[in-house]
Amino acid sequence: xxxxxxxxxxxxxxxxxxxxxxxxxxxxxxxxxxxxxxxxxxxxxxxxxxxxxxxxxxxxxxxxxxxxxxxxxxxxxxxxxxxxxxxxxxxxxxxxxxxxxxxxxxxxxxxxxxxxxxxxxxxxxxxxxxxxxxxxxxxxxxxxxxxxxxxxxxxxxxxxxxxxxxxxxxxxxxxxxxxxxxxxxxxxxxxxxxxxxxxxxxxxxxxxxxxxxxxxxxxxxxxxxxxxxxxxxxxxxxxxxxxxxxxxxxxxxxxxxxxxxxxxxxxxxxxxxxxxxxxxxxxxxxxxxxxxxxxxxxxxxxxxxxxxxxxxxxxxxxxxxxxxxxxxxxxxxxxxxxxxxxxxxxxxxxxxxxxxxxxxxxxxxxxxxxxxxxxxxxxxxxxxxxxxxxxxxxxxxxxxxxxxxxxxxxxxxxxxxxxxxxxxxxxxxxxxxxxxxxxxxxxxxxxxxxxxxxxxxxxxxxxxxxxxxxxxxxxxxxxxxxxxxxxxxxxxxxxxxxxxxxxxxxxxxxx
Numbered sequence: 001x002x003x004x005x006x007x008x009x010x011x012x013x014x015x016x017x018x019x020x021x022x023x024x025x026x027x028x029x030x031x032x033x034x035x036x037x038x039x040x041x042x043x044x045x046x047x048x049x050x051x052x053x054x055x056x057x058x059x060x061x062x063x064x065x066x067x068x069x070x071x072x073x074x075x076x077x078x079x080x081x082x083x084x085x086x087x088x089x090x091x092x093x094x095x096x097x098x099x100x101x102x103x104x105x106x107x108x109x110x111x112x113x114x115x116x117x118x119x120x121x122x123x124x125x126x127x128x129x130x131x132x133x134x135x136x137x138x139x140x141x142x143x144x145x146x147x148x149x150x151x152x153x154x155x156x157x158x159x160x161x162x163x164x165x166x167x168x169x170x171x172x173x174x175x176x177x178x179x180x181x182x183x184x185x186x187x188x189x190x191x192x193x194x195x196x197x198x199x200x201x202x203x204x205x206x207x208x209x210x211x212x213x214x215x216x217x218x219x220x221x222x223x224x225x226x227x228x229x230x231x232x233x234x235x236x237x238x239x240x241x242x243x244x245x246x247x248x249x250x251x252x253x254x255x256x257x258x259x260x261x262x263x264x265x266x267x268x269x270x271x272x273x274x275x276x277x278x279x280x281x282x283x284x285x286x287x288x289x290x291x292x293x294x295x296x297x298x299x300x301x302x303x304x305x306x307x308x309x310x311x312x313x314x315x316x317x318x319x320x321x322x323x324x325x326x327x328x329x330x331x332x333x334x335x336x337x338x339x340x341x342x343x344x345x346x347x348x349x350x351x352x353x354x355x356x357x358x359x360x361x362x363x364x365x366x367x368x369x370x371x372x373x374x375x376x377x378x379x380x381x382x383x384x385x386x387x388x389x390x391x392x393x394x395x396x397x398x399x400x401x402x403x404x405x406x407x408x409x410x411x412x413x414x415x416x417x418x419x420x421x422x423x424x425x426x427x428x429x430x431x432x433x434x435x436x437x438x439x440x441x442x443x444x445x446x447x448x449x450x451x452x453x454x455x456x457x458x459x460x461x462x463x464x465x466x467x468x469x470x471x472x473x474x475x476x477x478x479x480x481x482x483x484x485x486x487x488x489x490x491x492x493x494x495x496x497x498x499x500x501x502x503x504x505x506x507x508x509x510x511x
Contacts, residue, residue, distance in 0.1 A: 003033075003034045003087075003191050003194055003195065004034065004194075005034050005035050005036035005037060005190070005194070005218075006037075006194065007037070007039055007043055007215075007216065007217055007218060008194075008197045008198065008201050008214075008215060008216040009043060009046055009047050009050065009215045009216075009217070010046065010047065010050035010051075010054075010211040010212040010214075010215055011201065011204065011205065011211025011212075012211070014043075015037045016036065016037025016038045016039050016040065016043065016217075016218055017037055017038075017040055018037065018038035018039055018040045018041075018043075018219075018220060018223070018224075019037070019038040019220030019221070020035050020036065020037055020038070020220070021035065021036055021038070021187060021190070021218075021220050022034070022035050022036070022190075023036075023087075023090070023091045023188075023189065023190050023191050024091070024188075024337065024338065025090050025091070025093075026090070026091060026092050026093030026188075026334050026335065026336055026337060026338075026369065027093045027334040027369055027370075028369065029338050029368075029369055032090055032091065032191065034191060036190045036194075036218045037218065038218055038219050038220035038221070038223075038224065039217040039218060039219060039224045041223075041227060043217060044217060044224055044227045044228055044231065045227075045231070047182045047212075047215035047217060047228075048151065048182060048228065048231040048233045048234055049212075049233065050180075050210075050211065050212030050215065051151035051180035051181070051182050051212050051213075051215065051233060051234075052150075052151055052180075052212070052233040053210065053212050054151075054180045054209070054210035054211070054212030054213045055148065055150055055151060055179075055180055057209075057210050058148075058178060058179075058180055058209060058210060058213050059147060059148035059178035059179070060178075060503075061178065061209070063117050063118055063120050064118060065207065066117050066175075066176070066178065067114035067115070067117040067118045068114070068207060069175070069203060069204075069207045069209065070110045070111070070113055070114040070117065070172065070175060070176060071110065071111055071114045072203040072206055072207055073110055073167055073172075073175075073199060073200050073203040074106075074107035074108075074110040074111050074114075075107075075203075076199035076200070076202050076203050076206075077103065077106065077107055077110075077167060077196060077199045078103075078107055079199070080195055080196075080199060083195065084103065084162075084192065084195050084196070085099050085100060085103065087189075087191045087192050087195060088161050088162065088189060088192040090191075091161065091188060091189040091190075091191060091192055092161050092188070092189055092192075092336050093298075093333075093334030093335065093336060093369070094161075094297065094336075098297065099161075099162070102160060102161070102162045102163045103162055105162075105163045105459060106162045106163045106167060106168060108459060109163070109168075109169055109172050109459045109480075110167065110172050112459060112460075112482060113172045113173060113175075113176040113482065113485065114176075116176060116461075116482045116485060117176050120505075122146060122176075122177070122485050122486065122489065123145050123146050123505060124144065124145065124146050124491065125143075125144070125145050125505055125506060125510065126142075126143065126144040126145075127142075127143050127506070127510075127511050128140075128141070128142040128143070129141060129511075130142075130496065140495055140496060141495065141496050141497070142493055142494070142495055143493070143494045143497070143502065143506040144491055144492065144493045144494070144506075145491070145492060145494075145503060145505055145506055146486075146489040146490065146491055146492075147178070147489065147490060147491075147492050148177050148178035148179045148488065148489065149177070149179060149235045149236050149488050149489060149490050150179060150233070150234070150235030150236070151179060151180045151181070151182060151233055151234050151235055152170070152174040152179045152180070152181050152182070152234070152235065152236045152237065152238060152488055153181075153182050153183075153184065153225075153228040153229060153231075153234045153236075153237045153238070154166075154168075154170045154171050154174065154181055154182070154183045154184070154237075154238045154239075155183075155184050155186070155225060155237070155238065155239040155240065155241065155245075155249075156168075156183060156184065156185050156186035156189075156193060157186060157240035157241060158186050158188045158189075158241065158336050158337065158340065159240075159297075159300045159301065159302070159336055160240070161186070161188075161189040161192045161193075162192070162196065164240045164479075165183075165185070165186060165189070165192070165193060165196065166183050166185060166193050166196040166197050166200065166216060167196050167199065167200055169459075169479050169480055169484060170238030170239075170240075170263070170479060170484075171183060171200075171238075173238075173479075173484035173485045173487065173488060174236075174238065174487075174488045175213075175214075176485050177485050177486075177487075177488035177489050179235075179236070179488045180210075180212055180213045180214065181213070181214055181215075182214075182215045182216075182217065182228060182234070183197065183214075183215070183216045183217065184217050184218075184219060184224055184225050184228060185197070185216055185217065185218050185219075187218070187219065187220075188336055188337045190218060193216065193218075194216070197214075197216035200214050200216075201214060201216075222248075225249065226248075226249075226252055229249050229252045229253050229260075229262070230252050230256060232256070232257070232258065234260065235260055236260055236261050236262075236263065236487065236488055237249060237253060237260065237261070237262040237263065237264070238263050238479070238487075239262060239263065239264040239265070239266075240264075240265045240302070240479070241264075241265075241266065242266065242267070243266040243267040243392075243470050245264075245266075246262070246264030246265070246266040246470075246473060247264075247266070249262050249264060250262045250264060250473055261473075261474065261487070262473050263472070263473060263474060263477055263479065263487050264472060264473040265302060265420075265465070265466070265471070265472050265479055266470050266471065266472065266473070267392045267417075267470045267471065268302055268303065268306075268392065268418075268419045268420040268421070268467065268470075268471040269306035269307045269390060269391075269392050269419065270303050270304060270305050270306060270307070270419055270420060270421045270422070270423070270445075270454050271305075271307045271308075271309055271413070271416060271419060271422050271423070271444075272290070272305045272307065272308045272309070272422075272423040272425060272453065273309050273310075273409070273413075273422065273423065273424050273425065273434075273437070274286065274308060274309065274310035274316070274319070274425045275424065275425060275426045275427065275430035275433060275434060276310075276311050276313070276315060276406075276430065277426075277427040277428075277429040277430045278425045278426050278427040278430055278451075279310060279315040279316065279319055279425070280314075280315040280427075281427055282427075283315060283318045283319050283322055284322055286319065286425055287319050287322035287323050287326065288322075288326065289452075289453065290305065290308070290323065290398075290453065291323055291326045291327060291330070291373075293305050293453035293454075293455045294373060294375070294396050294398050295330050295333070295363070295373050295396045296455050297333075297455075298333035298334070298335050298336075298370075298371045298395060298396055299344075299371065299373070299394070299395040299396030299397065300335065300336055300340070300394065300395060301455050302420060303420055303421050303453075303454035303455050303457060304395075304396070304454075304455060305398060305423065305453050305454065305455070306392060306393065306397065306398050306399065307390075307398065307399055307401065307416075308398060308399070308400045308401065309380075309401045309403060309409050309412055309413070310400065310401070310402070310403065310409075311403050311404070311405055311406060311409065312402040312403060312404060316400075316402065319400075320360055320377065320400060323360065323361060323375055324360055324361040326361075327360075327361035327362060327363050327373055327375055328361060328362070328363065328364070329363075329364075330363035330364065330373045330396075331363065331364050331366075332363060332364055332365065332366025332367070332370035332371060332372045332373075333366075333370055333371055333396075334369055334370050334371075335369065335370060335371045335395065338368070338369055340394065340395070341368065341369050341370065341371060342368075343394065344371050344393065344394060344395035344397070345371075347391075347393035347394070347395070347397065348372075348374045348393060348395075348397055350388075351374070351376050351389075351393070351397070351399070352374075352376075354386070354388075354389070356378050356379070356382035356385070356386055356389070357376050357377070357378045357382075357389070357399070358376060358377050358378070359374070359375075359376055360375045360376060360377050360400070361374075361375050362374045362375070363396070371395045371396055372396075373396035373397070374396070374397045374398075375397070375398050375399075375400065376397070376398070376399045376400070377399065377400040377401070377402060378399055378400075378401055378402070379401065379402050379403075380401055380402065380403040380404065380408045380409065380411065380412050381408075383399075383401050383412060384411065384412060384415055390416065390417060406433060410437065410440070413437070413440055413441070413444065414440065416444060417468075417469070417470055417471075418444065418445070418467045418468025418469050418470060418471045418472075418475060419444055419445040419446075419467050419468075419471050420445060420446055420447065420454065420465065420466070420467045420471045420472075421445055421446070421447045421448070421449060421454030421467075422441045422444055422445040422447075422448050422449075423448075423449050423450070423451075423452060423453055423454060424437070424441075424448070424449070424450050424451075425450075425451055426450060426451065434450075443468070444467075444468065445467045445468075445471070446464040446465065446466040446467035446468075446471065446472070446475065446478065447463075447464050447465070447467075457480055459480055459481060460481055460482075461481055461482045461483070462481065463478065463480050463481035463483075464478045464480075464481065464483070465478050465479050465480035465481065466478040466479060474487075494506060
């Protein structure tokens with residue numbers, strides 16, 4: 001398949017005229033072949049207008065056809081073959097195995113949503129039959145269903161070029177809900193985005209849907225994203241990225257004449273609580289598992305374990321000693337973009353000079369495009385006094401917090417911001433202590449896990465990938481799993497409708 005750097009707007013392709021940029025080879029900083037043109041204001045307007053026009057027909061597609069569309073997207077992505085993996089490897093620095101797994105996750109979640117659509121449960125059909133003979137007043141006939149909120153703007157993520165990008169979870173769940181989608185591709189992997197965008201465009205054509213059901217736009221700055229969120233025809237936003245970026249979009253959305261929801265995943269340091277008995281009895285195993293999770297994917301996961309809380313003592317000293325042995329052997333890894341690598345190095349440098357932080361160990365040094373794993377320690381008192389120590393350092397960096405006792409550890413938990421995950425490392429003899437923490441942890445994060453780390457996110461009906469602010473903009477939602485479809489739906493009640501104009505799903509035969 002030939003890349004040409006085109007915008008894909010409602011079944012057409014054209015060269016963007018608002019500036020030009022190239023993909024960058026993550027591991028070397030070299031410019032990759034094919035330039036991409038940024039979308040103009042007219043291009044954004046056309047994509048939004050076509051999405052709005054497509055809404056009327058797409059949101060009323062029968063469930064079987066909509067499910068088949070999602071399955072066709074999955075098949076078209078698979079049909080791209082190795083070209084997709086090779087381009088993504090160049091643009092992100094991620095290894096082949098990781099990207100092949102991510103492709104499987106992407107197509108798997110499309111097919112999972114297809115099953116959810118066929119089952120139809122998300123419609124939440126409700127029937128309250130009328131009774132004109134009821135006294136003293138007749139009973140109204142009320143029927144309810146969930147409908148699409150309208151066109152959705154999806155922002156591709158830097159760290160998941162497939163699973164959280166053009167045809168990733170936000171796009172899959174929005175399309176499953178009956179929402180046309182306009183994707184703003186991430187500038188870090190434009191070639192990967194175009195390849196997947198063309199696959200979605202082919203699926204739209206193959207399923208004979210309105211071409212405005214999907215569009216893909218490139219941007220040379222921030223204008224396209226800002227204009228999309230401000231456009232009156234866009235009715236919801238899916239975003240994965242920095243807190244700064246997410247809050248900027250939230251601000252635009254809130255100031256619209258008709259404010260809209262922004263489902264933004266932004267910032268999380270994913271605390272790990274090391275309970276005393278578990279740490280005493282399995283220091284080596286816990287240390288090894290922690291280091292493996294910390295460095296996975298160069299630490300570029302939103303669920304990376306960035307904060308470890310433990311009671312001070314011999315067991316914690318032994319844990320730190322073991323990590324000090326393991327980290328120096330860890331090779332540096334290419335980071336997703338040169339700017340992400342710079343930001344990571346700057347974040348680590350700030351921790352190194354912080355007066356209340358001590359550097360414990362680091363991995364092998366690398367090039368300017370690579371991240372070197374780094375581990376630090378501080379005290380609970382210092383963490384509580386210095387809010388900046390809770391800031392996410394995006395990459396393989398973590399801070400161990402020495403707490404005098406479990407009461408002080410609990411005091412730290414009380415002051416933490418919202419998180420995606422909290423992990424509890426426990427032994428049988430820790431269960432009583434762990435149990436009393438659970439109510440507070442439920443208020444802190446969207447996913448609690450025991451004796452593991454949050455870096456593996458299963459795509460399944462029971463998964464929650466969300467949490468209180470700033471982990472996500474709306475902690476009542478998830479961006480992974482079938483529950484994600486509900487972000488892009490709203491309920492409508494139909495009162496005393498004659499059968500002839502009732503939506504088919506609400507007619508008497510479906511009672």
